Amino acid sequence: MPEGLEEGVVFKSTGSWYEVSTSSGSVPCKVPGRFRLTHKGETNPLAVGDHVMIRILEDSTGIINKVKPRKNKLVRRAAGRRVGVEHVIVANVDFAWVVQSTLLPKLNPGFVDRFLVMSEVYGIPAGLIINKYDLVDDRIREPVEYWCRLYADIGYPVLRTSAVAGEGIEVLRSNLQDRMTVMAGPSGVGKSSLLNAIDPSLQLRTGEVSERTRKGVHVTTNAEIYQLAEGGFVIDTPGIREYGIVDVEPEELGHYFVEFIPWLDECHYPNCTHDHEPDCAVIDAVDRGKITQERWASYLNILESIRQGERDTGR
Template identity: 45%
Template structure:
């Protein structure tokens, strides 16, 4: 008899699947036949947390995955450390939250904007969690307000949070309700601490942030789909040091910067990269103050990495 379930955790060789049998919630460890790995040779993981699968139960109580359902969407990044293929972080999600911290470590604009580009490219609604606001001083406040105003104006809701501020946690809880969401961000920004306060029963291990380099330690080894008592699911992912873009050509990068969409239509050349070409509508808009300097700098840095990949 074949069953349908959802991948809760993937360790590379085993997949934990959540399913229902006779109306009761159950979990089972499944393996994936080799034919799926050959089919998805461009991926480091042919199956991801959040995938819906069909499986059979073996005599020893383990499962064997027979089918992977077509994905509604997925969040993908380029593999690091010279690995071949790309990595799907999570599949079938309603919203992706990129978590950044005010300090320890500071906001990483390059990581943030690359993540948002991927969400735009793969049609995933995205939001920003600005964490550790309790560390902000009076001089930080104008920068925080400018940051929130900029990204709000681009269509990305910004949620300021602190584990020491119950109201901010309640706002985040409400935002997560009845959705399948994912937390993504560099190590040390407080993803796991937020998760433990949102859902105390989970009690995930929290690491420290080095005072020397302000880099966090990896406390989450594998992505895991976690049920929320308020309704919905949240995927906690390992801390990422970088976020490489997948299947995006230099000429199409501006399609994923919302503030450039209108102005790119005024460019003289169809394949304009908005970096040096004459008659460029985006460059003119930047010079006239319609595009924020930090975002344009991010665009140029990402463009350079794509052109020199």
């Protein structure tokens, strides 16, 4: 290691400062301007989870000198930005949970599908947590269970949890051992509450869900890595309003719907987009009940949003 440089991991970012955890403790760091210039397609030059080299200054703060190549990253389209600009939620994770709630806010499968596509793009193993199971009554039990089964059937781990009743917490806790896990999802679904249930010493701030909009009020404002008392690291992230897709071509999208993969080679056209083409093995599988109508509809919806994005940028 060059002299004066220390190695560390970004565990918190406030926009202008980055907290870096090193072998000698936590160091608040700044990023030189050149980082912004070299990461043009991203809103944030550095993300929580990045492995970095830092130079420690006399006042005990640091300057980020270098970012190591990422193993993977979880990205989404940057809110309110032009198409193609991505926001890196976290880098270098071993597992990603997309968290939803049964009610308040209600389950949003479109969000789940977009999240799963983006985790497939970068090869991050992912699963679905459906929290607030204590709110399930006879009216919603059937639809909620339907979605749980659908995602489990295509191969994603599904956990039914309640942060208030303690349901599913033990299973989640053992799942978090020995790895870096990110929890992401809309605001108000209970991401921070679940982590408090796993490890009460974290004392993360939690908020309410607005009576009027039935949505969360964006209590968590920065992504941050926490070390769990019983082992493992977990990243709590701010609620995401809309999970926008970036960096996926229309012809590739089918590869990120895992249950489509066995059929893709059988389509007549090699660049089939599985929406209108004749002799499409995916549409045929939908007709025969091998692929659900819901996931196919969701696929078409995402496909249209990618095409819309291409039209917007004039590609």
